[in-house]
Amino acid sequence: MTTEPAIIPQPPAFYKDALAIGTVKLASRFNLAPLAGYTNLPFRLSIRELGGVGLCTTDLVNARAIVDGLQKTMMLLATSPAERPLFVQIFGSKAHEMVGAAKWLVERGLADGIDINMGCPVRKVVKTGGGSSMMCDTTGATVDLVRQVVEAVQVPVSVKMRLGWDDDNLSAPYFAREFEKVGVTAVTIHGRTREQGFAGGVNHDGIRRVVEAVEKIPVFGNGDVRSVADAARMISDTGCHGIAIGRGALANPWVFRQFDSWVRTGDPGPRGTYAERLAFMRLHLRRLVEWKGSEKYGCVHFRKVATWYTKALRFPKKVQQRLVMLSGLTEFEEIIAPFASGPAPDGWTEYDTQQAQIAVPAGPISHW
């Protein structure tokens, strides 16, 4: 569990400087890492409004499904002018499908950049030769696929990867260098191997090697960053140019605003208040309903995230049990009415700080 130390570390001076991925200027050096099933339009829009976000990327999207125009896939691509810049993350192992998908997205103005997924360890993706299995290729096919995508579109192309397949195959520095040579404009590196899943610590040395392997492009360190102390360690240990935050943003949507304030002023500023958390939860739900185009399905989607709100707000167990079965907006208002007007429970802020690590449900996806 991560706790803030009494003394807030000093931010590195260069973090105040502006950063860009190719032609895309970032408002901060703190990006949202994609979390399939969570980092959809409703969540992205809502965290953006809290401030401090550099870049958002969609959940990973199957390249072939984009070209085939599958309805479910179109939902994943939903965006709005309020959430620019936005990169769309695609995965696949066939160059012509990846190129086709990238062009399709750019022609429709749906992506300011394309992010290629090379980190996904789930069997469904890996067995097709996509995701992290691309990091095992020694024939040059992976670099060639990435080159073809870069050459096919006028927008920046980035890559998100793990350190490698396992400890004996830490291929990320090699790939980062080769990708830069073929025109990739940024790399995000989750400091674990495929073999590791989510177990064990994040290997900061491994991330540093990737930072050292490239010449000019920014490298975003990723993994287990949930507090200013974590961010300070990630930067000082690795020299990374920015940080991508995934689960920490679910636990604390204000994390970007705090990190950005920290690098600009030395002070992370306030967390979200209890009332702001409640308001954020309500907005998130309403946007899920709009996005799904159905009150019922929006509420069903909300059930997945109800537990983190329950923990963060310290709702009683009974309330959690009702929220994870939610089926309508009126019901939601009834459930939260007793909390909406009252003050925050005693010690709420402190509890929230301690609870920065709200777990994402386990299951096959826990091995991303």
Ligand SMILES: Cc1cc2nc3c(=O)[nH]c(=O)nc-3n(C[C@H](O)[C@H](O)[C@H](O)COP(=O)(O)O)c2cc1C
């Ligand atoms: C539920 C879940 C879904 C994920 N989905 C994606 C994804 O679609 N694309 C991707 O590149 N990484 C995905 N990841 C990996 C995260 O982007 C990130 O690399 C990882 O969670 C470590 O960062 P964190 O500790 O800040 O969460 C996922 C992780 C989780 C837990």
